[in-house]
Amino acid sequence: MTTFLQFHVLTTYPPSNPNRDDQGRPKQATLGGAPRLRLSSQSIKRALRESPAFQAGLAGNLGVRTKRIGEEIEKKLIADGAGAEAARKVALQVAKVFSKLEAPAKGEAEKPKATTLAFVSPDEWRFADELAAKLLAGEPEPKDMKGTVLRRADGAVDIAMFGRMLADDPDFNREAAVQVGHAITTHQALAEEDWYSAVDDLNKAEDTGAGHLGEHAFGSGVYYLYVCVNCDLLVRNLAGDKDLAAKGLEALAQALATATPRGKQNSHAHHPRACYVRAEKGSAQPRDLTGAFFRAVDLKHKDGAERASIDALDQMCAKINDAYDIAYDDFRVMDVMLGQGTLADIVAFAAGAVADA
Structure with missing residues (x-):
């Protein structure tokens, strides 16, 4: 049977614009009738590939x-x-x-x-x-x-993970072993508009006008990201090299908690770390937990949006387990707010998922 490794990641972003639409605004989505901010799966995969975990940890095994x-x-x-x-x-x-x-x-x-x-x-x-x-x-x-x-x-670990399409040569396409969802805010969120001006350093004292005027959009929030790995396919894509597959999953787990799309990073210095990571492995059919946030988390929750998002995620997981049976054989959790688990635990757990693939 196929072994699946699934990640459920919650990350809090400060005011920032890491992934822009065609008008330069933060990308958005609607879920449950409420507007959310969004990070596209494509921008996330590029951030993963460019992360130190990939570039240093998988040097010599990355495509271009x-x-x-x-x-x-x-x-x-x-x-x-x-x-x-x-x-x-x-x-x-x-x-x-x-x-x-x-x-x-x-x-x-x-x-x-x-x-x-x-x-x-x-x-x-x-x-x-x-x-x-x-x-x-x-x-x-x-x-x-x-x-x-x-x-x-x-x-090539990144090609094995994220696949490729050669339009003229489909025989050499590679099916992605890693599926990456679009990250969305767990709560209602809208982009804000910032009007700014810049001063000309050589401006004459009597000229009080700005040297430049502009507008800039940004947003903030707690984002939920779902990622699913077909461990058997990953090993096949790597020509049967389980050791390299395990090394790749270590890099993936590390990067999911630490990497971010870099749009407007110099303007906002966003370098968030995941506040919660739930990793699961097993042979049951994968399922994401986006339904936990179909009803937007209350930003005025007494314990804050982060805790409310974690609780909603845990509750949805338990409800699905009750209705469909447990959807994994084993799992690990890193909950920064509770001081539960570590990223090192998640990384080691992820690497071990290829043992049965």
């Missing part, structure tokens, strides 16, 4: 999402002594393995830049470099160019 692999191959070939024309020709050949290329402007030569982002693993990048070197040396193109470079499973 880019349109520019062909350009990088071209630069490397030239740096190694290849002629510009030969390097461009080879780079164009290899870049087409990952995506169609951008059409050149009228009168310009074709460039090895892809039309879509490709999530490239370290192994695939190495195979692309090796193929480029062989083509530059005069070897013929392999019959299966894509199979020479692309892989269905390897040691």
